Amino acid sequence: MSAIRVVIADDSRVTRDVLRTILTRDGDVEIVGEATNGLEAIELARRLSPQLITMDLTMPVLDGLGAIEEIMHTKGVPILVVSDRSHAETAYQALELGALEVMPKPTLESDDAERLLERVRLLSGVAVITRLRRRSLAQPLATRPVAPQNSEMAPRGFQYIIAIACSTGGPQALARLLNRLPANFPAPIVIAQHISHGFIEGMAQWLASLCILPISVGKHGERLKPGHVYLSPSESNLCITPHHRFQLQASQAEALYHPSGDVLLKSVAEVYGADAIGLILTGMGRDGVSGMRAIHLGGGQTIAQDEESSVIYGMNQEAVNAGVIHHIVALDDLPGRLMRAVRCTTHRQMPL
Numbered sequence: 001m002s003a004i005r006v007v008i009a010d011d012s013r014v015t016r017d018v019l020r021t022i023l024t025r026d027g028d029v030e031i032v033g034e035a036t037n038g039l040e041a042i043e044l045a046r047r048l049s050p051q052l053i054t055m056d057l058t059m060p061v062l063d064g065l066g067a068i069e070e071i072m073h074t075k076g077v078p079i080l081v082v083s084d085r086s087h088a089e090t091a092y093q094a095l096e097l098g099a100l101e102v103m104p105k106p107t108l109e110s111d112d113a114e115r116l117l118e119r120v121r122l123l124s125g126v127a128v129i130t131r132l133r134r135r136s137l138a139q140p141l142a143t144r145p146v147a148p149q150n151s152e153m154a155p156r157g158f159q160y161i162i163a164i165a166c167s168t169g170g171p172q173a174l175a176r177l178l179n180r181l182p183a184n185f186p187a188p189i190v191i192a193q194h195i196s197h198g199f200i201e202g203m204a205q206w207l208a209s210l211c212i213l214p215i216s217v218g219k220h221g222e223r224l225k226p227g228h229v230y231l232s233p234s235e236s237n238l239c240i241t242p243h244h245r246f247q248l249q250a251s252q253a254e255a256l257y258h259p260s261g262d263v264l265l266k267s268v269a270e271v272y273g274a275d276a277i278g279l280i281l282t283g284m285g286r287d288g289v290s291g292m293r294a295i296h297l298g299g300g301q302t303i304a305q306d307e308e309s310s311v312i313y314g315m316n317q318e319a320v321n322a323g324v325i326h327h328i329v330a331l332d333d334l335p336g337r338l339m340r341a342v343r344c345t346t347h348r349q350m351p352l
Helices: 013-023 038-048 064-074 085-097 111-123 170-178 200-210 261-275 289-297 315-321 331-341
Strands: 004-009 029-035 052-055 079-083 101-104 161-166 189-193 215-217 229-231 236-240 246-250 276-280 301-305 327-329
Touching: 004 013, 004 038, 004 111, 013 029, 013 111, 029 038, 029 111, 038 052, 038 064, 052 064, 052 111, 064 079, 064 085, 079 085, 079 111, 085 101, 085 170, 085 200, 101 111, 161 170, 161 261, 161 289, 170 189, 170 200, 170 331, 189 236, 189 261, 200 215, 200 229, 236 261, 261 276, 261 289, 276 289, 276 315, 276 331, 289 301, 289 315, 301 315, 301 331, 327 331
Parallel strands: 004 029, 004 052, 052 079, 079 101, 161 189, 161 276, 189 229, 215 229, 276 301, 301 327
Antiparallel strands: 236 246
């Protein structure tokens, strides 16, 4: 088998040395070029036709966002953003432009080093398409929903709840899905997106800039509100108590997935039974399958993103093969499906 052809784009020689050492240690990755700025990255992408580019965001001459936009508009290449955690929100803007995933800069001995190599192997085989020039996102026209004044007096405040598990390709899918839900959406949405530590707040801010619904990272003891989107932190697993509040559980040291989709979905199934709606999106692995089974057995509705619209048809395929999915739905049809599931009558779409 021929080696995976990779271009590294980073203005730091030290970082390039670290990335080169990690990626070439097993012999199945070949570094065919190194760029020190965005313009060089564009030229190497055109001339060398790599199977993947690792892209820093803060570079001279032209930054990583500019390089990603130009590459994806001229000759699409799988791009993995390798960025400092302090640039988390900017990193998620890169996904909007066409990058596949974001992860922190690794050290030679860190767990992120193995994850980087794993991600390069996986993403180098993803088919990407050359994009049209970016359109500006429509700005929300409606006001954000107002929380009930006497929420503590209400035992619940909503009928249905939506629980989502996703991994690789998930942020892009979530942006397209959540951007199309209206301000009067009546159900809380809880999400377990596999993510590197230190990036979840940036992802929440990025999604919030695109959507009408309020989006935040779930906090221990926080009460769920209808029409609010909550992301699980990566360092802990998010659960829901019978009092409709969040509980953060410590993640096991040997856990494969951070955070765990199964833990979140199982708690939703246990508390809400037939009023639970489970959704499993694009991603690698089997996380979420047991959680979707719990929702299915509890009488709730289960939905999986279809293969054609998935970056990685993995988690969702496993759930389909396990026989725990009621509906297989294309990404662009998911907003309408969820609207019908929670009996929301207003559907105002915004282009993304």
